[in-house]
Amino acid sequence: MRVVLDFQACQSASKYRGVGRGSRALMLAMAEELIAREHEVIFLVSEAFPDGLEELKGDISARIPGARVVSFSVPTPCAAAVPENAWRQMAARLLREHAIACLEPDFVHVPALLADGWGDDAVGSVGELGVYIPTSLTQHDLIPLAMSDDYMPEGPFKDYYMKKLAGVRKADLLLAISDYSRKEAIELLEFNADKVVNISSAADELFLDLSVTGKEVQATLRKFGIGSGYFLYAPGGFDPRKNIGRLIEAYAMLPADIREQQTLVIASKLYPGNRESVENNVASNGLSSSKVILTDYVEDKELIHLYSGCTGYVFPSLHEGFGLPVLEAMLCGAPVLASNQTCIPEVIDNEEALFDPFSTVSIAEKMARIVSDQEFRSRLIAHARVQPEKFSWTLSAKRAVDALEAKSLELQEMEWRRSRREELPGIDEMLEFLDSDSSLGCPDEKDVKVFRQSYNQNMN
Numbered sequence: 001m002r003v004v005l006d007f008q009a010c011q012s013a014s015k016y017r018g019v020g021r022g023s024r025a026l027m028l029a030m031a032e033e034l035i036a037r038e039h040e041v042i043f044l045v046s047e048a049f050p051d052g053l054e055e056l057k058g059d060i061s062a063r064i065p066g067a068r069v070v071s072f073s074v075p076t077p078c079a080a081a082v083p084e085n086a087w088r089q090m091a092a093r094l095l096r097e098h099a100i101a102c103l104e105p106d107f108v109h110v111p112a113l114l115a116d117g118w119g120d121d122a123v124g125s126v127g128e129l130g131v132y133i134p135t136s137l138t139q140h141d142l143i144p145l146a147m148s149d150d151y152m153p154e155g156p157f158k159d160y161y162m163k164k165l166a167g168v169r170k171a172d173l174l175l176a177i178s179d180y181s182r183k184e185a186i187e188l189l190e191f192n193a194d195k196v197v198n199i200s201s202a203a204d205e206l207f208l209d210l211s212v213t214g215k216e217v218q219a220t221l222r223k224f225g226i227g228s229g230y231f232l233y234a235p236g237g238f239d240p241r242k243n244i245g246r247l248i249e250a251y252a253m254l255p256a257d258i259r260e261q262q263t264l265v266i267a268s269k270l271y272p273g274n275r276e277s278v279e280n281n282v283a284s285n286g287l288s289s290s291k292v293i294l295t296d297y298v299e300d301k302e303l304i305h306l307y308s309g310c311t312g313y314v315f316p317s318l319h320e321g322f323g324l325p326v327l328e329a330m331l332c333g334a335p336v337l338a339s340n341q342t343c344i345p346e347v348i349d350n351e352e353a354l355f356d357p358f359s360t361v362s363i364a365e366k367m368a369r370i371v372s373d374q375e376f377r378s379r380l381i382a383h384a385r386v387q388p389e390k391f392s393w394t395l396s397a398k399r400a401v402d403a404l405e406a407k408s409l410e411l412q413e414m415e416w417r418r419s420r421r422e423e424l425p426g427i428d429e430m431l432e433f434l435d436s437d438s439s440l441g442c443p444d445e446k447d448v449k450v451f452r453q454s455y456n457q458n459m460n
Helices: 018-036 053-063 083-102 156-168 179-188 214-224 244-253 256-261 274-284 300-309 324-331 344-348 360-372 374-390 393-413 427-435 445-459
Strands: 002-006 040-046 068-072 107-110 135-139 173-176 196-198 230-233 263-266 292-294 312-315 336-339
Touching (some): 002 018, 018 040, 018 393, 040 053, 040 083, 053 068, 068 083, 068 445, 083 427, 083 445, 107 393, 135 179, 135 393, 173 179, 173 393, 179 196, 196 393, 214 300, 244 263, 244 274, 244 360, 256 360, 274 292, 300 324, 312 324, 312 360, 324 374, 336 360, 336 374, 427 445
Parallel strands (some): 002 107, 107 135, 135 173, 173 196, 230 263, 263 292
16 A cells, blocks of 8 residues: 555644644554555655754654655645635645645545644645545544534634534544544444544653653753642643633632642643633632643653652543543653543543542542542552553554555455546646635635646646
8 A cells, every 4th residue: 555644733733732742653653554564655744834844854754764755835824714715725625635646645644634724724625626535534533513512603613614524524434542532423423333443542652751850850840930749730722621710710629738738730832812811710719820830832851740740630621532641641650630521531541530520629629639648649650650551652553554454455346546647637627626616715816826836846
């Protein structure tokens, strides 16, 4: 097989979140497994993210010397959230699919079709070009659909997301990151169960850093103004499902002597309005600003130090596809307390560590216990030493490649063949298709010029 791995999730804003880190680790492991089985691997990167692009290409080539790295070009800006970008967004989708089809792959894997493209120039689609390319998607979660009251009011984002879901339904395989995620896709998308495979997920091995010293941890704590006792939450965002409001309220409910000993640290990249929102929440719960510390974005090494030094890692999320930070924290030896919702129980697999994330009393009781009951905390630490061994990117990659090979064999038996470059739609045909959709608006001369330049660049 010739397999194209779309690496955009490692270039877009997702690279700061679990989606990006997980996508990178999975695709590198898939590439190693594919090459070991004598398949051809092509990594696809986007010229729309020029910062660090050459470094990324070099890093991929160094990690996977048997793979090719190919870039594609699209008109920008094309983020779907901006109505004026409508023509460029669709043009970019066609150009990306055309660039992939030019590589004549047997399969393309897309790790973040639903996660990217609304607020940035990442591009993902299935079947817009009218050329069938066998496609697998990493199925992370369906949070906007499952929590539509919070995430999908009527409006442009809902329209965008529902069109994306139409693309998901065209995929040949969904590679789910948890059993919960698999069942969610089958139920909410009415997907054929045979086409949804649980490959599970894992944490990056860098979090299993046995060389971390107490001196390094203390240096990181000093950098962020954190004392020796603290609860940690690294949510990867501040959207409603992260449940930060209830966590702060639960912290405020703790006995005064515990709050005196323990601060609450929230380690996540802050976007406009995040800090003000959290600080208002802190104040409304009668807490001083010194008791809830917002670090903003932290490097992986610093995050390892924060995991390693915390009194307890608290994960109150209402909905996750996998809950990667739980595994990361356990790899660093942190005692973990977590929500009993969605996939999280299957990741942590420890009933006494779970709480009801909708109940501030339940959260607060577990937080207080991890401070006051040392035997309880010791059991959580002991569990953290063994639970991560159940997960590995190598195992996930093997399951993923098994699924691709099985589907490819099925297609061969159906006498499917790759589309050849000379059979693909030409540039004028693609422009005519764009012009036929009046909802996209009219491009200006520059847009058409850039489209032609991108097409010719992608053909080389």
